[in-house]
Amino acid sequence: MEILGIGIDLVDISKLNEKLAKRFLTPKELEIYNNLQGKRKLEFFGGRLAAKEAIFKALPDNDLHFSELEVLYDNFYKPICHYKDYIIHVSITHEDNKALAFAIVEKKSLD
16 A cells, blocks of 8 residues: 555644534544543544644545544544545544644555
8 A cells, every 4th residue: 555645733732622523523533522521522523633634634635624534433443534545544542731643644555
């Protein structure tokens, strides 16, 4: 597989709120968000927002909207994102009031 792009983003969690969460999270992401409490809720949203921005930076597709990206969990509770014909590797971390995400985008192999 060929790496098409990499992206990274840092989000200040203290600037996030419920109104923004409803705007940027998909229905499945919102379901997870709504089941969390306190700081964990904002960490989840901050991580997803940072991940989507990192993915946006890494994708060669410029006609993309945040609502088209959904960052969920795989069977091992690792963040994962599927979008069109791309394989997107995502890593998210939190520290104090910051969330950081890194994304690597590959084109799916046709063979």
